[in-house]
Amino acid sequence: MMKFQLRIRVGFKEGILDPQAEAIGSSLKRLNFKTLESVHVQKLFLVTLTAESEAQAVSLGREMAQKLLANVVMENYEVEVLK
Amino acid sequence: MIRAGVIRFPGSNCDQDTLRALQNQNGISASFHWHEDELKVGQYDLIVIPGGFSFGDYLRAGAIAKQSPAIMGLSDAIEAGAHCLGLCNGFQILLEARLLPGYLTVNSHLKFVSRVVELKVSGEAFPWFCPRDHGKILRFPVAHKFGNYQIQKIDVSEVKPALTYLEDINGSHQNIAGVYRKHGKGSILGMMPHPERASFEDLKLMDGQLLWKNAVENLK
Numbered sequence: 001m002m003k004f005q006l007r008i009r010v011g012f013k014e015g016i017l018d019p020q021a022e023a024i025g026s027s028l029k030r031l032n033f034k035t036l037e038s039v040h041v042q043k044l045f046l047v048t049l050t051a052e053s054e055a056q057a058v059s060l061g062r063e064m065a066q067k068l069l070a071n072v073v074m075e076n077y078e079v080e081v082l083k
Numbered sequence: 084m085i086r087a088g089v090i091r092f093p094g095s096n097c098d099q100d101t102l103r104a105l106q107n108q109n110g111i112s113a114s115f116h117w118h119e120d121e122l123k124v125g126q127y128d129l130i131v132i133p134g135g136f137s138f139g140d141y142l143r144a145g146a147i148a149k150q151s152p153a154i155m156g157l158s159d160a161i162e163a164g165a166h167c168l169g170l171c172n173g174f175q176i177l178l179e180a181r182l183l184p185g186y187l188t189v190n191s192h193l194k195f196v197s198r199v200v201e202l203k204v205s206g207e208a209f210p211w212f213c214p215r216d217h218g219k220i221l222r223f224p225v226a227h228k229f230g231n232y233q234i235q236k237i238d239v240s241e242v243k244p245a246l247t248y249l250e251d252i253n254g255s256h257q258n259i260a261g262v263y264r265k266h267g268k269g270s271i272l273g274m275m276p277h278p279e280r281a282s283f284e285d286l287k288l289m290d291g292q293l294l295w296k297n298a299v300e301n302l303k
């Protein structure tokens with residue numbers, strides 16, 4: 001078994017209303033970031049676990065996202081291996 | 084006697100009101116059910132998930148609560164004939180557990196909304212709303228920040244709007260305040276408003292009693 005660190009990002013799917021991101025975006029515009037086009041807010045989970053292989057670590061991370069970290073009705077997720 | 088269970092989580096805060104509203108009805112025997120205790124098939128006729136902030140709303144409202152033994156056994160209990168009512172955070176838990184379709188997100192105006200609102204009974208929801216209640220206007224308090232109900236498309240063969248806001252209070256799709264579906268021999272009704280806070284004479288707001296009285300009449 002090896003130790004892996006995963007970075008799991010969870011964010012709203014395209015088209016899901018995200019008033020928080022909109023409010024942050026308009027606040028940034030007020031601070032004169034004139035070229036700002038869009039802001040997305042995501043949640044980031046740093047997960048350390050042991051697994052037989054990198055592929056198994058990723059698959060465990062995906063399972064965590066599907067079962068708890070993301071609500072897949074409204075959110076997407078991405079799993080990356082950091083080390 | 085109709086047996087009602089009120090599921091309690093760390094962070095539930097409408098549990099006492101809900102229990103009292105049920106207990107005040109002749110014909111209902113209500114008790115608390117701790118979330119860590121397994122829910123047995125046939126244990127209750129009515130299962131009510133009260134409002135509050137279960138597990139501090141950590142991660143997403145209802146996300147942690149859906150993993151509890153009581154909620155894990157809920158689908159089987161309902162299929163066998165129990166009728167489940169999720170109020171506010173209880174509705175959020177039912178959506179997280181995928182027992183009802185759609186999702187709740189932050190109110191479109193980003194504010195916590197806490198006031199009495201007018202609602203219309205928009206469909207039958209046995210045993211809580213009877214066909215004769217269709218179109219009835221009810222006044223219930225609401226108190227939520229994540230009550231903006233969204234659903235891609237309502238498939239009425241699966242789920243029906245049971246209660247709608249008379250005005251847009253949080254951005255919900257078609258002003259939906261509550262949805263209902265049958266599940267096996269039982270049913271599931273989830274709503275953001277608080278009928279349990281409109282069930283006592285001292286509050287001069289009594290419309291919530293309609294649900295408890297109908298449940299007694301329909302299930303006795």
